[in-house]
Amino acid sequence: MRDDDVRSSCFAALDVLQAKWGADVPYAALSEGFNFRGRRVPFLNRAYGIYRAANVQRGSAALSVNSSPKQIRYQDEQTPDGVLYRYQGADPENHFNRWLRSAHLLDVPLVYFVGTRPNHYQPIYPTFVEEDFPAELRVLLTFGKMRGPYDEREPVHIPDEIERRYVVREVKQRIHQAQFRGAVLPAYQDRCAICRLREVRLLDAAHIVGDAEEAGEPLVSNGLSLCSIHHRAFDEDLVGVAPDLRVHVSSRLLDDEDGPMLDVLKGFHGSTIEAPTKRLWRPDRERLELRFVRFQSAG
Ligand SMILES: [Zn+2]
Known part of the structure; x- marks a missing residue:
């Protein structure tokens, strides 16, 4: 049966x-x-x-x-x-x-x-x-x-x-x-670290350094809670996060002038991400550095 x-x-x-x-x-x-x-x-x-x-x-x-x-x-x-x-x-x-x-x-x-x-x-x-x-x-x-x-x-x-x-x-x-x-989203109180958007269905956990080791422990300190648009922009090196947690927007975007959505993206240039207060959960400085070098070389 x-x-x-x-x-x-x-x-x-x-x-x-x-x-x-x-x-x-x-x-x-x-x-x-x-x-x-x-x-x-x-x-x-x-x-x-x-x-x-x-x-x-x-x-x-x-x-x-x-x-x-x-x-x-x-x-x-x-x-x-x-x-x-x-x-x-x-x-x-x-x-x-x-x-x-x-x-x-x-x-x-x-x-x-x-x-x-x-x-x-x-x-x-x-x-x-x-x-x-x-x-x-x-x-x-x-x-x-x-x-x-x-x-x-x-x-x-x-x-x-x-x-x-x-x-x-x-x-x-x-x-x-x-x-x-x-693990990552609750550490950021279910908000985008960059724009603070609070809609769980639009939030992702972005890897700071790639997830080649898929079986690896899901470390919060190698993650950022980002909304879909910031996640995509981060993955495409259009938005970067420096080791001091400042947000950098790629000059490719900054020099572009094309509508209100772009203005929203550009608006966070120079702001600081909202990182978890718990030390263990904060984005790992070395990983951020590694990743930020890639962002900078993407120009
Ligand atoms: Zn966002």
Whole structure:
């Protein structure tokens, strides 16, 4: 019994929530659950990680698993093949672990809720329990694709290992970026460091020095909270931040005269960014310097 209808309803409801809230959905919105044939069904079980919707499922396989935001620093171990997710407790036969292992045997899609910042989760679906390692008390999660026209999208388990690794890589980068964002934005009180815009949906965590080491710890001191336009301008070296935290606007922009938006960008030339007060979170001087040299040479 695969409960495909329950899973489809769950995924469709998450599509709607993500359209409304963006990729990271507040727990308050998730806690309302989804509707399945007139019944309210929770999405996840925060306390135990592994969850099966007992009120509507007939089959034995889990509907979702989650990693709490508190575990960001101890995040599920990532490998090129996927994410290693730990059993609940040490007994492979307890009911949580049976639901998880059953998802492997039945090859059903589930949702992996990743904590990205306090009280926010990014739902990743379809996720599959690719392998089961009872002796190690964990499973390997991999990620599939939703395919088909918008109103009848179907979860697809990717059979080809190379293609699957490609999707896994993509998802891991997304998780890393989301967790980095989840660490940086609150440090800046959810505002753009340059223009102070306070609209979370328009804010990004920009890397001061590139994120080549994608698995690296998301260090707040290598980040800046920037609105989309300042992020893009920073990445294109049209706006720079000097080690003394002063904002520099590229002469390419300063010499240009083309409308009010440009005036807004130019207006911050010479201002100082609003950095976090906590020392550990402040932008790292050496990284700023390294990056500022690049900005200057871009002219
Ligand atoms: Zn801005």
